[in-house]
Amino acid sequence: MSEPVEKFLCVVNGKQQIMEVPDNTLLLDWIRTDLGLTGTKQSCEVQVCGVCTVLVDGVPVSGCTTLAYEARNSNVMTIEGIRGTAFYQRAEEIFMRHSAVQCGFCSPGFILTVFTLVNAGRKLTEHEIKQALHGNLCRCTGYKSIFEAAIEVINSEVGLGK
Amino acid sequence: MSAPTIDERDLRVESGAVGVNHDRIDGPSKISGKAQYVGDLNVPGMLYGKVFRSQIAHGRITRLDVSIAEAMDGVVAVLVGSDLTDIDPFYGHAIRDRPIVALDRVRFVGEPIAAVAAKTMAQAEAAAKSIIVEFEVLPVAADLDTALAADAPIIHDGKTAAGFAHGLGNLPDRDGNICYSYSLNTGDLGSVTSADNIVVDHEYIFPAVYQYSMETHAVIAEHTGTEIRLWANCQHPFLVQSEIATLFNLPISSVRINVPYLGGGFGSKSYTKMEPIAAALARKAMRPVRIVNEVSESMVTTRRHNMKCRMVTTAKSDGELVSRDVQIWLDTGAYADNGPRVTATAGDAATGPYRWQATQVRAHCVYTNTAPSGSYRAFGATHLQWVGESQVDEIARRAGLDPLEMRRRNLLRRGEVVRVNGKPLDADLIGDIEKVAASLGWGEERKQNRGKGISVGLLAAGAHPVSMASVRMDATAGVSVLVGSTEMGQGTRTVMAQIAAQVLTVPMSTVSVPEADTRFTPYDRSTGASRSTTVAGKAVERAALAVLALLLETAGQIFGVADVSNLDVVDGSITDGKLSKTFSQIIKKRFGFVGGELIGHGEVKPEGGSGSYEEGPVFWEVCIAGAEVEVDKNTGVIKIIRTSSVADVGQAINPAQVERQDEGATLQGIGNALFEEILYSSEGDLLNDSLLDYRIPTILDMPETMNCIIVENGDGPGPFGSKGCGEGALAAIPAAIVNALGDIGIEMYELPLTPERVWKRIQEIQEIQKSK
Structure with a gap:
């Protein structure tokens, strides 16, 4: 391709990466295709389903509607970066216990959203948790098990609001 | 079995x-x-594929020019219809009506005309955009009424070619745009009519629905000349293997398919979908190619049939059911896909598990210039259960019977004939529906603007054993x-x-x-x-x-x-x-x-027969649920307060997974009942081809209470007395919701139950009441 390509730095899951892609490249495509981090999924491509959720400087964004360029010089966190944390271990155990996973396509996105809620450090009511999770779609579970698992994870990390 | x-x-x-x-x-x-899912996999030397699709619903291709695309950076191959002259390029497990890419004619918006293989996805997309196509536009039949009219444009010519796995006995030729009809008659309708009978007679509309498995259709194909390899997210790898082998003139064993995890299926990945075009493109490119659909492409790869239905149910004044007469028209889109089977299963579900003196079912599968319709969880049963069960409730109201008592009196009991020559009833339906009613607080004092509904049905399950x-x-x-x-x-x-x-x-x-x-x-x-x-x-x-x-x-x-x-x-x-x-x-x-x-x-393997659908099913999947809903009469907005479903599984191998299946099916049932609807213009344009416009249930649509009752009677033909589950709730929930609305006087004949539709119906009912 003859498109002009600039180089940028970007820290992904704690590791410095050189971003060298056409400026119309989506963050999702850079993560999945160039970095080979396929835990972040692609589905609706219009910021509705949440399977492409990644954190840019701690803020959850949809990789499908974010340019890689917008994440230059920042810290990007994907499911691969969260996997090794103590938070993740507890969350996985709780999600498993509630059997809150079926096809698994939405699961990393839900984990990232719950991680963001926990990181905010604020006690959340069940109503607030439900509102926060409505940007993640799941077609398999009927949500009940995911909702119950998310409540338990958040309660165990920061407690529930009243 | x-x-x-x-x-x-x-x-x-x-x-x-x-x-x-x-x-x-x-x-x-x-x-x-x-x-890992198919879209996560890489095969050495793999190219990226992009399909070029028709922008019009019906036309003859007068010019197709891919020369610009072929000359573009990174492009390795562009597949067109003329690349397929050495093979018979038609496929379809039920009716072999579909070319791998359009040969001389397109029949729906989104039909593949060409496909590009390039070194990057961006190159493939750019090249696909440069393809030039011109048409002689043909008249469009974008809906059932147009396709069934006397002067309808005929969408397929020539004789019907039976597919290799239609399972339908004799497959007669098309009749206009009707590609398949199924009929089922018992008794003599004429001799059981009586002037004293209660008669319920309405026409019903069911929408086209998108399965939306979150992972779209995806396939990697490689053609080495003597062998085809596929990594595909297909539900039925062995049927796809057989169909691909036939298409490319190879022994079945020379086609190898790997199926990693599927990101959902729900029927959308059943039978052959994107595999033929991927294999043909890989054959031309002489390298592996990966095609991953966008959502807008998967929506036109397969969908649920929209339906029109006319049903007449009669009963004696005491509520004893007498007869049912059903006509069904299912819109299978431009190609049959699994439409004939959906039609037969809908026909089987039409009479419901009741005792009748006479029934007549005529179900038709109709071609239109829209995207092909195939399988979606609980097909046929979801289409018909809400129709039949709302008529049973209407009769109960007119006979002054409680809907639960109505069902106790009329439901089939274990061992009774469901379908002549088929498997007798293998479940305790009355026991099941009583459990659902109890969990809904049946008979408790009614709250304002709240109604409760129950529904019972059967789904022919197990396919060929x-x-x-x-x-x-x-x-x-x-x-x-x-x-x-x-x-x-x-x-x-x-x-x-x-x-x-x-x-x-x-x-x-x-x-x-x-x-x-x-x-x-x-x-x-x-x-x-x-x-x-x-x-x-x-x-x-x-x-x-x-x-x-x-x-x-x-x-x-x-x-x-x-x-x-x-x-x-x-x-x-x-x-x-x-x-x-x-x-x-x-x-x-x-x-x-x-x-x-x-x-x-x-x-x-089949025991004591051929294993055909007529002899079957392997088991009758029980479709039983109940719902309590609240209606805002000023806005028509429906809130689902609680649902209850029965998983009549014989023996639960993993009870938690059974519950999750029912919960998932319940939410899909809520989506099907309340708001999911694929919309087409009269010109055959798909109007809501993204998740922005086609809404599926979110966590906010979850009922306050969702209850799954597992029933284990050890009466299944599977291991440890088990039998399957997971579809029944999807058929039963829309019917339960419709009946819950009927319970508060809002009888609905069209889905989805959008606020606008419900509000209009409330006004209509009020007008009728005023004029009385």
Whole structure:
């Protein structure tokens, strides 16, 4: 391709990466295709389903509607970066216990959203948790098990609001 | 299929694997994002494929110019219809009506005309955009009424070519745009009419629906000249293998399909979808190619049939059902896909599980210039149950009967005929519906603007009863289960592991269930129709029993026992009551060193017949649910307060997974009932081709209470008396919601129940009441 390509730095899951892609490249495509981090999924491509959720400087964004360029010089966190944390271990155990996973396509996105809620450090009511999770779609579970698992994870990390 | 023999039951040992909520064996890899789906896979030398699709609904191709695309950077090949002259390029398991790419004519917006293979996705997309096509535009039939009119444009010419797996007996020729009709008659409608009868007669509309498996259709194809390899997210790898082999003139065994995890299926990945075009493109490119659909492309790859239905039910004044007359028109889009089977299953579901003096069902599968319709969870039953059950409720109201009592009086009982020459009723429907009613607080005082509804139906389940499985036990007693059921979220790998672990009395941690690979995994007809646990699971049980027989054979020699029935199998060991030998000790003794393996084969095939649909089904899947809803009469907005569904599963292999299946089906039922609807213009343009405009249920649409009642009567033909589940709630929930609205006087004849539609109906009813 003859498109002009600039180089940028970007820290992904704690590791410095050189971003060298056409400026119309989506963050999702850079993560999945160039970095080979396929835990972040692609589905609706219009910021509705949440399977492409990644954190840019701690803020959850949809990789499908974010340019890689917008994440230059920042810290990007994907499911691969969260996997090794103590938070993740507890969350996985709780999600498993509630059997809150079926096809698994939405699961990393839900984990990232719950991680963001926990990181905010604020006690959340069940109503607030439900509102926060409505940007993640799941077609398999009927949500009940995911909702119950998310409540338990958040309660165990920061407690529930009243 | 038959019930387990006494021998099989006696060999079973309580190891605690079945009936227990074992963790999903694929859970951690999915939650952590390690699980790989087709779109995550790379094959060396792989190119990226992009399909060029029709922008018009009906026309003859007068010019197709791909020369610009072929000359673009990174482009390796562009597939067009003229590349397919050396093969018969038509496919379709029911009716072979569909070319791999359009040859001279397009029949729906989104129909593939060409496909590009390039080194990057961006290059493939850019090249696809540069393709030039011109048409002679033909008249469009974008809906059922237009397609059925006397002067309708005819969408397919020539004779109907039967597909290899239609399962429909004789397939007569088309009649105009009707590609298939199914009829079912009992008794004589004319002789059972009476002037005193209650008669309910309405026309009903059911919308087109998108399955939306979150992972879209995806396939990697490689054609080496003598072999085709596919990595595909298909539900039925062995049917796809067969169809691809036929298309490309290869022996079946020269087509190899690997099926990694599916990101949902729900029927959308049943039968052949994107595999032919990917294989043809790879053949031309002479390199592997990966095609991953966008959502807008998957929406035009397959969808649920929209339907028009006219139903007349009559009953005596005391509520005893007398007759039902049903006409059904299902819109199968431009190509038949699974439409004929959907039509027959809809016909089977039309009369409901009731006792009748006479019935007449005429169901028609109709071509239109819209995207092809195929399977979606509980097809046919979802289409008809809300229609039939709302008529049963209307009769109950007019007869002054409680809907529950109405059903007690009229429902079939175990052993009664459901469909002449088919399997008699194999479940306790009255017991099931009473459990649902109880959980809804049936008969409690009514709250304002709240109604309750229940519904009962049956779904012909199991498809053709042919499945094979292998169970291999290595020298350390580790077990591999090779079975073709594809893991699409339903949890089949976990269930198969539980079945094998139970039979072999080994821990779940020692059992693995790899992905289906047609080169090594034995044949399995399909993953769908709620058949995996029942049919493929039976094959796994038999394969595990065959391994156990080998262990007992060697153990008999070790213990010097001629009759191995005197030996006990306990927790991975065999004992004669005094001495005990572990499986690995027995295997070492058999082979003389630490090596070798035991391989057991399990087979399920039709018993006492051909296994046809007419003789079947394998079992009747019970579709029973209830709902309580609240209606805002000022806005028409419906809120689902609670739902309750029955999973009548014979024996739950994994109760938690059963509950999750019902909960998932419940939310899909809510989406189908309340707001999901694919919209077409009269010109055949798909108007809501993204998740922005086509809304599916979010967590905010979850009912306040969602209850799944597991019923275990041990009456299934599967392992341990099990039978399948997971579809029934989707058929039953829309019907329960419609009946809950009827309960507060809002009888609805069209889905989805959008606020606008409900509000208008409320005004209409008020007008009628005023004029009385």
